[in-house]
Amino acid sequence: MILSTTVVLVISGLTILFGALSRTEALRPLFSTLGLGSLVDEPISRRMIAGALGGILGGILSAVWVWVIQRQEIIGSTSLCIPGSGCVAALSQGSSNNLPFTGLEFGLFFILLFSILGWIALTLHLDPKASNALRLLSWGRILSGAGTAVAVWMTIIHLAFVDDSPAICPVCLVLLVANIVTFAQFHLLYTSHSNGSWNDK
Amino acid sequence: MNNARRNRSFLTDEDGSAATTAGFVIAGGLTFILLAVVLFTDVPIIGPNEGEMAPNLEGQIHTLGAESWTNFELYDEVDGTWDAESNPEAKWFLIQFMDTDCPHCWNEAGPMSDIESNFGDRLTMISVAVSLNIPSHDSDREEVVAFQEKASLMGCNSGNSDCSTRSGEPHDWAYFDDLDVTIMDTWGVQGTPFIVIIKPDGEVAWNQGQNQGQEIMEALVEMLPVVEAA
Numbered sequence A: 001m002i003l004s005t006t007v008v009l010v011i012s013g014l015t016i017l018f019g020a021l022s023r024t025e026a027l028r029p030l031f032s033t034l035g036l037g038s039l040v041d042e043p044i045s046r047r048m049i050a051g052a053l054g055g056i057l058g059g060i061l062s063a064v065w066v067w068v069i070q071r072q073e074i075i076g077s078t079s080l081c082i083p084g085s086g087c088v089a090a091l092s093q094g095s096s097n098n099l100p101f102t103g104l105e106f107g108l109f110f111i112l113l114f115s116i117l118g119w120i121a122l123t124l125h126l127d128p129k130a131s132n133a134l135r136l137l138s139w140g141r142i143l144s145g146a147g148t149a150v151a152v153w154m155t156i157i158h159l160a161f162v163d164d165s166p167a168i169c170p171v172c173l174v175l176l177v178a179n180i181v182t183f184a185q186f187h188l189l190y191t192s193h194s195n196g197s198w199n200d201k
Numbered sequence B: 001m002n003n004a005r006r007n008r009s010f011l012t013d014e015d016g017s018a019a020t021t022a023g024f025v026i027a028g029g030l031t032f033i034l035l036a037v038v039l040f041t042d043v044p045i046i047g048p049n050e051g052e053m054a055p056n057l058e059g060q061i062h063t064l065g066a067e068s069w070t071n072f073e074l075y076d077e078v079d080g081t082w083d084a085e086s087n088p089e090a091k092w093f094l095i096q097f098m099d100t101d102c103p104h105c106w107n108e109a110g111p112m113s114d115i116e117s118n119f120g121d122r123l124t125m126i127s128v129a130v131s132l133n134i135p136s137h138d139s140d141r142e143e144v145v146a147f148q149e150k151a152s153l154m155g156c157n158s159g160n161s162d163c164s165t166r167s168g169e170p171h172d173w174a175y176f177d178d179l180d181v182t183i184m185d186t187w188g189v190q191g192t193p194f195i196v197i198i199k200p201d202g203e204v205a206w207n208q209g210q211n212q213g214q215e216i217m218e219a220l221v222e223m224l225p226v227v228e229a230a
Helices: A003-021 A044-073 A086-091 A106-126 A133-161 A170-192 B002-040 B103-119 B141-149 B182-187 B216-223
Strands: B058-062 B070-073 B092-098 B123-130 B174-178 B194-198 B204-207
Touching: A003 A044, A003 A170, A044 A086, A044 A106, A044 A170, A044 B002, A086 A133, A086 A170, A106 A133, A106 A170, A106 B002, A133 A170, B058 B141, B092 B103, B092 B216, B103 B123, B103 B216, B123 B141, B123 B182, B141 B174, B174 B182, B194 B216, B204 B216
Parallel strands: B092 B123, B123 B174
Antiparallel strands: B058 B070, B058 B174, B092 B194, B194 B204
């Protein structure tokens, strides 16, 4: 695999993993290592918001890479995938890698989606006591749910509908995982905050 | 009462402040990402004019003698790293937009055979078969194949001629199905016949509309790199 793509996969994979495991006690000490020492003794929910930001960062990173590959494939070749690999097979067909009706490329769609989710998570991180926290979490859950549905659809296209299918595209799979993790985070946060207060554990 | 209002106002301002700060951070990051992607992925201008990257041809083609149409994508054939000095013998592309019912295309069938016999080893020729939306133009795949293979079928040349009577030889190159003229519209082609010559890296080298009066053979002789005999 091309080195830069491998580096992106590792970085985004780690940030998503951080997001997924942010609620575990084992990861609590890691927050001070990451310069978020103030969160070490905070409730699980506060750490999960920071974790969601991590997952979103990983999602944006992989979405940017998918979009760059899609843009390069406009002229028939990309420098970011091994020629003949699943990455090329999955993303080279522009007509299959767009959102229906809008024509918006998957990569660009996920960049915009994760930006909105990032704004929601960052707002909650900066002001956890915001009066509209529950509404923000609700929107986060809805949008990340929609993003997960689109990511699943994208994966189905790659596995069943493109030429040379099934095409396994590692960056796209990381993008799918980022969506699932982000959705799970927002869902758990919404559930724990549904009584109007954050989880105190 | 006033205190309560002040507190509510303070809360609202506080919410707004966090949202605004987050908004600035995300907007800044997003702007940086979009600019970086656009600036660092060097996508050329795509269009049919000389110097531009030729638009893609994505659809189905029929080759001489084949029983079915197969998928084709021009960009799969393009070599983005092509260099004329190190690889002068690489094949260029000659794209002809034609309609089996167009009288000028009917007459051009012979000259196209001449181009193929003179430059066939230097060119990948593709005829994009369209069906113009004008009276007496109603091509279908059967007619396109008959025109290509010079087979007997009444209906070519606005329905006035048997396809087997056209000039030239059976065309031993791909015929691309654009009967719904979507590709023709993408390329901005106004009428048929129309020829575009493309370099192996996909750049449009010669557009008939920009070189009115110049013969295609003459243009090919001028443009194709000289290949030294082994």
